[in-house]
Amino acid sequence: MITMKQIAAETGVSVSTVSLVMNNRDQGRVKPETSRAIRRTAERLGYRPNPMARSLRTSRTGMLGFISEEVATTPYAGAIIKGAQDAASSLGYVLLTVSTDGSDRESDQIQALNRYGVDGFLYAKMYDQMVDLPAPLRSRPSVVVNAQEARNRCPSIAPDEFLIGYDATRHLIDSGCRRIAYLGTTQDLPAQTDRRRGYQAALLEAGLPDDPGLVCNVGFNQEALDAVNALMDRTSPDGFFCFNDSRSFYIYQAAAARHLSIGRDISLVGVDNHQVMAETTAPRLTTVELPHYEMGYWAARKLMDLIGDSDAATLPWPETLAPLPPIDAEEPVRIHCQLIAKDSTRADR
Template structure:
């Protein structure tokens, strides 16, 4: 039969209340007693239920991961990083996908907090910049860490890469290879990173003395279909290189170029952003910006679970990965 807290108390020769204090990591328990209880827990393979912890008024040992992104690779990699760090503290991760356009988003997040009493939340774009959600969470005093926030940076700890610098570096990479008509496909406006990546793209062009040509800028949604549509517009505008703000959109550009019978990268250089698994499986393999998504997830969880973090805002490095989808003019 499954061991109970009563069994742990008997083996450790302490009261049930003392076992509860140790499980909830409360203070004022002697170290030898704490070690005896932990040894009994291990011996009996005891796993206290979240409900029992909640009834005892302690931590739930659960954190919430709020996600809304059309790229499943992005969500998976972040979640794996969060899980790896949470597992070190015996914490469960509750992943909750949400529709950013729903009117009831704030109420749904509030219901999640009330029903599970999670110990904290990790928010990802674009929910990370929803002011109504931030007001709710800051007002509730629940610990929150945001991934890639684009506004109100002072409100919560956060983990990010420098999207402006990354997009500028990729655009400069294309300029250094002789490209002068460089197209850009941005992401949806709801994602602050979309604007940051466009800012980086335009900054590189201005620094090189190139004009910002509206005909070379297309709007996308981070998906493959939007990449194909944007690619069609930019190819018609005689772009020699196209920088898409996600690997999925870059893959759509490749598909459109193949449909037109173009030889890649001789006729068109294409690059993306993320370095997802898609980047190395398309043909030709994509030159892309690698953002360390799993590391970002790990650090987000670490900020949430560390009681007194030395760095409430962590910026992780990006890397330009050059593959066969780009070449010199």
């Protein structure tokens, strides 16, 4: 473990000077160029604050509580936890993770985390939705992850669903498509509403009609495949924007049955960058990646800022696929997701 004494020796200053800088008490007491040199040295050596010393100094435990219904047990969204852990450990915090399966269990888990003395809570959901922050969390520092708090009682971060729909449709337009279908979900979700609005906005901008006949909301299995087959026979789309990657599989099936080539005869964009779909589809599916890691990282940094850790706002952000919003971004915070061009649209081949 790198110590302040090592940083002092490397920088050529006293340990007390390093302590002032690393505890953010250097303003007016240490020359700015000296403070910058100490921080650069600390970062280069990989210095991490001592959590026990931090706890004694700040009256905080250095523990953050992570609560979710399914995220903690689902590999698909596990990157949320990875992002939160990376952010927490960068400032010497520990993430305590619990997975709930209902309101009663959720209340029990919150009480358990409170008994451990966590400094604040991350409240995560499997998909973007409106949520009511549980009553026990409303008086504690809390951040909602991958959802929006219904009354904006705390900060939240989620994907920018409108731009997902806009960017996906714009990419199809740029690949030469003019009859673009939207394959949505039958679930009443904010993501469904906003992604379709983005789809409509891109069509309008390009001077293309927003044809209700090209919109098809489906569930799963044979019923969904039947609906896609009927849509293709009725309207002959040359491009598809799918609500998620799993629904795009019906397009692959329907195209194969008609001897149509994905990426040549039909262009296709999904959402998720789902690992299974990414590894099994041919040609590879162009998709918009949901920023699970980024949401977890930002939320943990925001939470540490809420509980009064001054370091949370000053540390540099890591390089990520989706740009991370500033810590003081206007709330509710939305992340602009990145489209990953592969082979399923003509522009990608």
